[in-house]
Amino acid sequence: MNQDPSIFLGKANILVVDDTPANITLLTQILSNQGYKVRVAPSGKLALKSVQFVVPDLILLDVKMPDLNGYQVCRQLKAQPSTRDIPVIFMSALDDALDKVTAFTLGGVDYITKPFESIEVIARIENQLRLHEFQLQLQAQNAQLQLLLATAQAISETADAEEALLAILSTVCQTIGWDFGEAWMPNSEATHLEYCCAWRTDLPNLLEFQHQSESLHFAYAQGFPGWVWASQQIEWIADLAEQPCLMNIRSLAAEQASLKSVLGVPIVLDGQVLAVLVFFHHQELAPDERSLQLFKAIATQLGSMIQRKKAEDALRQANWELERLANLDGLTQLANRRRFDVYFRQQWQSHCCDRQPLSIILFDVDYFKPYNDFYGHQAGDECLQQLSIAARQAINQPADLVARYGGEEFVAVLPNTPVTQALEIAEQLRQAVQQLRIPHRTSQVNEFVTVSIGVASSVPLDTDLPDTLIAAADRALYQAKEQGRDRLVLAPQSDRVSRSPSLHSQNS
């Protein structure tokens, strides 16, 4: 962006439009001496033709000419998008009445009066060229900011780094007008680049091109993405046909999709390539300074954005893991009491709303203290672990939650489960524990470990407290113990449909 203006001014291409040959000769001489490239047009019509072929950086336009006068020429220049932005300086003889208001209204940027003072001519031209260059720089910077803002916005709305890359590809392609954008990321060992995602317009054969890319990966310096990875520089090939080996195995697919230009942008942070973005265009596009600056700016900004996205991902993952651990019972790997309390209350609330039955199964190990005393605490822990696995197998609906309630006591929440089904599940659980056949020589009910179970079920009401269901299950469990253990008891539902106060399983 910070070009030396003298270099720019020296290269500027100026079109001189005047019907007087002497004026043309003089101006050509003055301008050429300053290093400008000069083209001439002896009439308005020829000037309009000339600008269709080469767009000049500035036009010196005589006002008084036969057929089309300067004002008419200027009006036509301003009507065409391709010539609209060329600065026009009007030229008028001192004795001609120059209509300055018309000149500026039509979009002229300045005027010069004849006879020419060469110093004045040069000063006015340089001034306008400089202004125009600043204007172009501002436009380019504005475009950069717009694009960065759009990509930053798109990235902020994404969930992870891959989604962020896709948002970048789509924003860049649509803003700059490229047809296909793809992102490649180094694998975790950084041995090769893996395909990440792509964005494409609906040009024919781009879908096939994308499908082929999805299965590819590139080693360091291999293929075009690998080359960009290695160089850590923006690489731009205007005509792919001239460097087929760069496209490697994709050259045929690129040809079939009529892709002509390719642009590779490495996203680098602290010397590490985080991703390689590759853009394709269906036309031959030569690299230009402004586009390169734009992509450089993108590459610089995106590095930190993607890194931040990755860090956010990792943090979210770590938090999720922490949350999981905070809700887990270390010994049994079941949910812990804390998790049960939260989950049960959530379910209670939602069942109050949709009037569905919610069931609770509370169970504990029969004669567990004598078991621990006889076999030792390590055996006691192993017993609880085996029992937890059996419980999880028996109580296995996706919404069910089995938790360690404390010591040798366990609880299960069964959402949307009517009482009959809850009883069936509780009985399966009782049998599953028995079938573990864990020897229990100090049990007074069985030679193997058994459990006693309390079941409670209700359709929660807003007026009920969630603890009433737990208390009911607890009382049922107490009854199961009282009635001889290794059995299940259903809590009575005094204010609901009356049920048998207790249900005994058959003792084995």
Ligand SMILES: [Mg+2]
């Ligand atoms: Mg004239």
